[in-house]
Amino acid sequence: MTKPYDQHCPIAMTLDVIGERWTMLIIRDLYFGRARFNDLLASSPGMSTKILSERLKTLEAHGLVERQVYSAHPLRAEYHLTDRGMSLEPVLNAIGMWGGQNLVDPKDAPALFAKIEAMRPQNRSLASDTPGA
């Protein structure tokens, strides 16, 4: 694990939990409904199985993710955000909105954000905040 910043600052403390490389992308994918290890792995080319496994364990240890075994033979598990994990939604939204407003090609933004809104968990639409909507 990366050395924590260990600063008495709420921004640094949050980043000590979710700021490691790949972690926010894993949280993003769990938020949007990916639940299986191999689906999470496939979503982020360049992320190794070892890193994904470590990141999920860290997120579990912080109470943000829970692992549910749904088949014993063969062993199969799914990963879901806990309520505490779902409370990161404003962080995901702020990061995504900034990218949508500053980095996405404006001509691509409406289609991209429509796709993202369609993938959101139920009752969590942000349609009124969507750039280009």
Place this chain on the structure above:
Amino acid sequence: MTKPYDQHCPIAMTLDVIGERWTMLIIRDLYFGRARFNDLLASSPGMSTKILSERLKTLEAHGLVERQVYSAHPLRAEYHLTDRGMSLEPVLNAIGMWGGQNLVDPKDAPALFAKIEAMRPQNRSLASDTPGA
């Protein structure tokens, strides 16, 4: 520089700009008024001069930070967030609020957040959102 995620996703695109280790803490310090290289360095024990220099150059290249020389002999510069850099305020706020609500000891939160609010740039108070206020 860390390899970019290179995903067509506004969250991943944002993290390719501000997601490297130390970068958000540098943006935090610039937002709260630290402007000199040595002050930024002192704020984050464990961050090397080389890393700080690289991170500032990356932020300048993305138009988030500007470097202003205020003395030629000896050469002295200050760093400030541009308007584009200041537009990251909702990201800083979301990350800080989550930490304040989930990681800071509740008995420390009111004093810590009062101190943070007092350091904010003028006219940017979030007093009504402050946990424990």
